Amino acid sequence: MEYVPGENLLDAARRGPLPVADACRAARDAARGLAAAHAAGLVHRDVKPGNLVRTPDGTVKLLDFGLAATAGDPGLTGENVTMGTPDYVAPEQATDATAADARSDVYALGCTLYHLLAGRVPYPTGSMLGKLDAHRNPHVRPAPIPGLPPGLAAVLDRMTATDPAARYPTASAAAEALEPFCTAVAVSPPRRPRVWPWVAAAGLVFGLLVLGVVYSVRRGNEVVTVETDDPDVEVTMRRNGEVIRITDAKTKKTWELDAKHARLAPDGGELTLDLPDGAPLVLRRNGAVVATIRRTPAAPPVPPAAAPIAPAAAAADVRPFRVFAGHDKTVRDVAFSPDGKTLYSGGFDGFVRAWDVDAGKERAVYDHGVRVMSIALADRGKLLLSIAHTERPPFRLRAWDTTSGKEVEGFPEVPATEHLCTVAASPDGTTAATVALNGTVRMWDVAGRKLVRAFAAIESTPAYAVAWSPDGKLLAVTGTDGIAVCDAATGRRVHRVTDLGVHGQTTIAFTPDGGHVLTAGWEGIVRSYARGTWRLDRTLSTPAGRGLASTHLTTAPDGRLLLASHTHEVWVWDVAADRRLLRLVGDGLESVTPAVSADGRRAAAGSETGKVFVWELPPAAAPIPAAVGAAVDLHRIPFASAGWLAVSPDGAEFLAFTSTSGKREAVIFDTATGAETGRCPMPAGELVYAWFVPGSRDLLVSDDLRLGRYDRATGAKRADLFEVPVNATFAPLPAGGSAAAVWLRDGAGGYGRHRVVVRDLTTGAERFRVNPLHPGSILGMAPRFSPDGKLLATTDTTPTASAIRLWDAATGKLVRTIDVAGALCSGNAFSADGKELVADYAAGGGASMVGRWAVATGAPVRAAPVAPPWPYDFSVYLLGGRVLGYRGENVSAVRFVATATGAAFADYRPGGPIRGMTASADGRVMLFATDAGLRVVRVPTPPGP
Numbered sequence: 039m040e041y042v043p044g045e046n047l048l049d050a051a052r053r054g055p056l057p058v059a060d061a062c063r064a065a066r067d068a069a070r071g072l073a074a075a076h077a078a079g080l081v082h083r084d085v086k087p088g089n090l091v092r093t094p095d096g097t098v099k100l101l102d103f104g105l106a107a108t109a110g111d112p113g114l115t116g117e118n119v120t121m122g123t124p125d126y127v128a129p130e131q132a133t134d135a136t137a138a139d140a141r142s143d144v145y146a147l148g149c150t151l152y153h154l155l156a157g158r159v160p161y162p163t164g165s166m167l168g169k170l171d172a173h174r175n176p177h178v179r180p181a182p183i184p185g186l187p188p189g190l191a192a193v194l195d196r197m198t199a200t201d202p203a204a205r206y207p208t209a210s211a212a213a214e215a216l217e218p219f220c221t222a223v224a225v226s227p228p229r230r231p232r233v234w235p236w237v238a239a240a241g242l243v244f245g246l247l248v249l250g251v252v253y254s255v256r257r258g259n260e261v262v263t264v265e266t267d268d269p270d271v272e273v274t275m276r277r278n279g280e281v282i283r284i285t286d287a288k289t290k291k292t293w294e295l296d297a298k299h300a301r302l303a304p305d306g307g308e309l310t311l312d313l314p315d316g317a318p319l320v321l322r323r324n325g326a327v328v329a330t331i332r333r334t335p336a337a338p339p340v341p342p343a344a345a346p347i348a349p350a351a352a353a354a355d356v357r358p359f360r361v362f363a364g365h366d367k368t369v370r371d372v373a374f375s376p377d378g379k380t381l382y383s384g385g386f387d388g389f390v391r392a393w394d395v396d397a398g399k400e401r402a403v404y405d406h407g408v409r410v411m412s413i414a415l416a417d418r419g420k421l422l423l424s425i426a427h428t429e430r431p432p433f434r435l436r437a438w439d440t441t442s443g444k445e446v447e448g449f450p451e452v453p454a455t456e457h458l459c460t461v462a463a464s465p466d467g468t469t470a471a472t473v474a475l476n477g478t479v480r481m482w483d484v485a486g487r488k489l490v491r492a493f494a495a496i497e498s499t500p501a502y503a504v505a506w507s508p509d510g511k512l513l514a515v516t517g518t519d520g521i522a523v524c525d526a527a528t529g530r531r532v533h534r535v536t537d538l539g540v541h542g543q544t545t546i547a548f549t550p551d552g553g554h555v556l557t558a559g560w561e562g563i564v565r566s567y568a569r570g571t572w573r574l575d576r577t578l579s580t581p582a583g584r585g586l587a588s589t590h591l592t593t594a595p596d597g598r599l600l601l602a603s604h605t606h607e608v609w610v611w612d613v614a615a616d617r618r619l620l621r622l623v624g625d626g627l628e629s630v631t632p633a634v635s636a637d638g639r640r641a642a643a644g645s646e647t648g649k650v651f652v653w654e655l656p657p658a659a660a661p662i663p664a665a666v667g668a669a670v671d672l673h674r675i676p677f678a679s680a681g682w683l684a685v686s687p688d689g690a691e692f693l694a695f696t697s698t699s700g701k702r703e704a705v706i707f708d709t710a711t712g713a714e715t716g717r718c719p720m721p722a723g724e725l726v727y728a729w730f731v732p733g734s735r736d737l738l739v740s741d742d743l744r745l746g747r748y749d750r751a752t753g754a755k756r757a758d759l760f761e762v763p764v765n766a767t768f769a770p771l772p773a774g775g776s777a778a779a780v781w782l783r784d785g786a787g788g789y790g791r792h793r794v795v796v797r798d799l800t801t802g803a804e805r806f807r808v809n810p811l812h813p814g815s816i817l818g819m820a821p822r823f824s825p826d827g828k829l830l831a832t833t834d835t836t837p838t839a840s841a842i843r844l845w846d847a848a849t850g851k852l853v854r855t856i857d858v859a860g861a862l863c864s865g866n867a868f869s870a871d872g873k874e875l876v877a878d879y880a881a882g883g884g885a886s887m888v889g890r891w892a893v894a895t896g897a898p899v900r901a902a903p904v905a906p907p908w909p910y911d912f913s914v915y916l917l918g919g920r921v922l923g924y925r926g927e928n929v930s931a932v933r934f935v936a937t938a939t940g941a942a943f944a945d946y947r948p949g950g951p952i953r954g955m956t957a958s959a960d961g962r963v964m965l966f967a968t969d970a971g972l973r974v975v976r977v978p979t980p981p982g983p
Contacts, residue, residue, distance in 0.1 A: 047098070047154065048087040054157045058187060061154035062219040064090060064098040068147055069213035071100035074544045074559065076140045076209055078459055078475070078502055079370075079411050079427045083138050085146035086126045087153055125159040126150055129174040129200050141202040144212050148197025148205075151216075156183045160198070176200040190219050208646075262295070266329040284321065284329055293321065295331065358624045359640070360652040362393050364400055369644025371412050371631050375440070376419040378635030381642050383650045384410030390424055392440070395640065395652055402443040406436070416463040416470055416484045421446070423470055423484075425458045433458050435472055435482060449487050452480060460503045464526075465510045471526075473515055475500040479524065493529035495522040502544045507569075508552040516546040516557055523555065523572065533572040545591050556599065558591050564601065564611075592632050594655070600632040600641055608632050608643050610655070612711070624651045669934070669946040672963070673712030673974040677705070682954055683965045683972075685709070686730040689958035692965055693728060693737075694972055695720070704728050704737060706750065709963060712974060719753030731799055738799070747799070759802030794821050794832050796850065806850025808832050811841055820865040823847060825872040829893070833877065835863045840879050842866055844893070856896045860887055870960070874899060876937045888937050902940030932964070936980035943980055948973040 047064060050056060056064070068090055075082060082089075082100065089101050124132075128145035131138040152160050160180035161172040172178045180198070182191070193215045199205045206212040262282070270287040282295040321329040365385035372383045380401065381393045390404040390413060406426040414423045422438040431454040437446050452458060456474035463470050469490065470482045477496035482489060495501070501517035512532065513524045520536040521543065543557035543565070554575070558564045568575045591601050598619060599611040608622040628646040634655075635641075642652045682695040693704045702720040707713065718737060720728065728748075729738040737750045738759075747757045794808040810816065811834040822831045830845040840863030842856040860879035867876050874890050881887045886904040891897065930951050934944040954967035957977070966973040 045092045046088060047090040047092060050092070051087050051154050051157060056154045058155065058190065059220055061151060062190070062216045063096075064092065064154060065147055065151040066213045066216040066220050067098035068100045068150070069144075069209045069216065072140070072143050072147065072209035073213065074502070075100075075500065076143070077544055078500055079409065080475075080500065081138050081140060082143050082146075083131065084123060084126075085143050085150055086123050087150050090150070124169040124173075125153075125161070127170065127173060128202070130202055132170045132173055139202070140208060141205045144197055144205050144209055145199075145202075147209070147212065148194055152180055152183070152194060152198065155186065155194075156181075174200070187219060193219075263332045264295070264329060265332075271328050286321075286323060286328060289323055355621050355623045356653050356655075358622075358651045359654045360393075360395060360398050361624060361626075362391075362398075362400070362650040362652075363648065364391050364403075365389065365648040365650070367409075367648055368646045369631070369648060369650055370410060372633045372642045372644045372650060373413050373415050374633055374635040374640065374642065375415060376636055378637055378640055380419075380440075381633075381650065381652060382413055382415070382422060383644055384413045384424060385644070385648065386410070387648070388426070390422065390438070391650075392443075393650065393652075402440075404438050404443065404445070411458075412460045414461045414463040414470065415440075416467045418467055421484060423461050423463065425461050425472065427457075427459075430454075433474075435461060435470065437484075437487065447487055449482055450489060452478075456480075459501070462504050462506055464506050465508055469510075469526075471504050471506065471513055473501050473504040477501040477515070477517055477522075479504060479513060479515060479529070481526070481529070491529050493524065493531075495524050495529075495531065496520065503546050505546045505548055505555075507548045508550060512548075512569075514546050514548065514555050516543045521546060521555070521557060521567075535567060535572055535574075547591055547593050550593055550595055550597050556591060556593070558601070564591065564599070592634055594634040594641075595636065595638040598638075600634060608641070608653075610641070620656070622651070622653045624649075627651055669944060669964075669978045670976040671973060672709075672976055673972070674970075675707070675712055675972040675974070676970075677972045682727055683956045683967055684727075684729050685956055685958045685963070685965065687732045687959055689960060689963060691715070691730065692956075692974075693718075693730070694954075694965075694967060695728070704739075704750070707972075707974075709958075709974065716750065718748065718750040745802075757800075757802065759797070759799075794830075796830065796847070806845075808843070808845065808850075810834055811843065811855075812836065822866055822868060824868050824893070825870065829853065829872075831866050831868070831875060833858075833863045833866050835861065835879075840877075842875060842877060842891070844875075844896075854896045856891050858889065859898075859901075860889075867961070868893070878904070888935060888940050890937065900938070902938075904935050904940045904942065932966075934978055934980075938980065941980075944978045946975060948975070 047056075055061075068085065072082060072085070085100070090098050091101055092098050126146040126149040128138065128142035131142045149160050161169050161178075179195075183194075186194075193212075196205060196215070197212055206215060264282060264284065266284075272285045272287065284293040284295065285291070319331040320327050321331070362381075362383070365383065365387050367386035369383050369385045372381060374381055379395055381395050382390055383393065384390045384406075386409040388406050388408050388410065390406065390410055391400055392402040392404075393399070394401045404422065404424070406424065408426045408428050410424055411427045412425045415421070416423055420440055422440050424436045424438065426436065432451040433454070433456055434451045435449040435458065437448055438444065439446050452472075452474065455476055456478050457476070458472050458474050461470055461472045463484070468484055470484055472480050472482070473495070474480075477494055478492060479495045480489060480492045495504075495513070495515040496517045501515055503516050505514045506512070506526070507514070511526055513526050515522045515524070520534055522531050523533045523535075524531050543559040545559070546555065546557045548555055553569050555567045555569065555572075556564055557567070563577050565574055566576045567573065591599060593599050594610075600622075601609045601611055607627065610620040610622065612619050622641060622643070624645075626645065626647045626649050627643070632641060632643045639655055640652060641655050642650065644650055677694060678696055683692065685692045690709055691706055692709055693706050696703050696705055704718040704720055705714060706716040706718070708715050718728075720739065727740045731738055731747065735750055736756060737748045739746055739748045739755075745759045746755045747759060748755050793810075796805040796807070797803065798805060808821075808830075816835050820833070823829065824831070824847075828847055830847045832843050832845070834841045834843065835858075838861050840858035840860055842858060842863070844853040844856070845851065846853055856875065858877060858879050860881050863877050863879040865877065868874070869876065873893055875893055876888065876890050878886065878888050881903070887901055888904055889901040890899040892899055931945055931947040932952075932955070933942050934946070935942050948966040948968050949970045950968040952966055952968060955965060957964045962977055964975045964977055966975065
């Protein structure tokens, strides 16, 4: 069993009831640990405060799996034998220990939480038999605990329900129920009686453990740590942590540690000893260890996960292509044959079933007799390898001929101490790797069914999973307290990673290019470690309230990541961009494991309901489906924007302004990934705006009433093009064009004088200009080119009438004038095929209207009132001709209107006041600048045809 420093919660409860938040946080952490154990097929069977330890960082770990067993297996017990502690044991376990399952642990955890909240056990009086009878009697309940927050008593009652069916079905469900009662108040670790205020000021870290004190100081890219559990050893720090003095009061010896240069000088002398890079340096007194000094690479700070993405809407969901029902218990693992035509599923009912995916029927059944925990295909799909969970020896890897369906000569038994849990086949299918709960890895020759080598990959227990690198050179193993990366040829451990969170990681996988290792666990965080340095380089975000990858994750050949969760869905994630692509759903899906076919076209998952689901995956290059009737967040980027936004003509990039300490920059982002790709220094002028130049890497920048062309890499001005009086907007020609329509307004009276000038973007020369139709009309500030670049549309409006004029974009000749038959026409847009024009305007009585006209003839196609009406300011966006976007409601939301019907069908609130907004030329993507950052949003598709 691993050693975990910290305070035993039984000792804490003896001092009296814990604060509600502390107790609930402890129970929640323990529930997550139980969930991980249950995922590995273990039932703890002895959950109690004495087995919970609060570590120095305030988290709680569950210890002592000494009574743990596979649910339903007799193991150490027989019928009518009770194992567990009477104060916390579940009724069914009190009657028959073999009946204990995950719900039994939930009951014991509920009793433990009761003890932490009340300061006493649920049934404090009576003999052992009397306590057991109280647990079994549905009419006997523990005394109420006064002062609990609303709802917590109900959670406690459900956790400790006499009938297992009335409890939370899983430990993860119990953890989720406890979450609202876990406030953000940190649990204070035990404190050292003496406190040195200057330690915190120096940025040093220290913490008192149950059996020792740890002092750490970060120097550059390293952490130097001193550990001691000897009360006669005193550790002090000087010069901002550069010098650590270690004094032994018994021997009067002193060591000075130069943390800056990693040298140790005994008794203040000149003789120095360089500290080793990996192995610890041990200081001894009469042969006994009194202090240990280590140098370890400093773990980088965990990159912040992106803001939670809003729940997916219906059109982003992918329904199953096939649903197979044959198992009557949880399906623990699934695997595709190399050609993707056959899917194998292993269940807790003791069977592996082979399914013909195309035909939708069962092909074969492999009877294991006991629950199946892990399966893999080897030897080009000719052999099915499997691990079946039994508590008692013999433990061994089994092999089945997939053609005949018969079990073939198996692999040798492993020692009784190695409880096998996972098998993985090498990329070439010739070698299999198994990992046992005690962290031992064994490598097997598949053809000869012989052991190749065995080695201890990880010391912490239990270990959970093993994965091969795509080149077959490395093995990665994950367990309670870390992951180990080993050389597959020798078994030598290449690296050890320990910064894995509260309960370790239950699943592990390499990315298809082999460049990263991905791990996940019950925290809902996916961590990515770079191969070679093995440093944590990023974390992947998860939707709010969801714990993803609770048992397994896997990667598709194209690099997409599939995450399995226990929230009735499987997520398909873009690893590079950290964004959700698809949600795989199905009726009765309580996902356990995902798998992807070798060609990446199909995904599958087992379920706790016994069903097996298969989905057809769209190609990776396919666009993210827009949800019918709801906007979809593509990216939420924590970025302090100065408000200005612009999108490149092809929609591939966008820019946002930032201004700090008088320094103004245009920051460029990739629209598909949301990643920052560059920064361009901006002039420090009075009014500065920027736009992309079509077909170029340059930017157009307005600087103090002048417009210039700038090199976006350096910020250097390439050309000074022309004057920009007071304000301007730009409509560049479609990608490849070399001109832009520039709407200009000077400051003379009222709205001033308006005009649209079409200019060459290389020389700045004017091609032609458009003046208002009438002296009193306002020329709309949103000129638009047709998709083919041949026409330019401008709007004129007055308080009583409006018109749209179409111009030959090459010559400036007027082609057609369209009477809008309404006032205050604020903008226009071409449909995607260029055959229609769409505009919004105000009809009689002030009603908002949306109209459509034929470009070829100018004839009206349809006019419809916008319903229901909505208050809005001047910002109206016509998005791809199909959607109208109003900004309003105190400038904090957008309403989407179908231009075909005028019906409002969706609202979008980016979270706070909108400081800036714009849209791509095709109307598919909108950008918002808010106080909380940038929002990149997929514009919704109107419902209906």
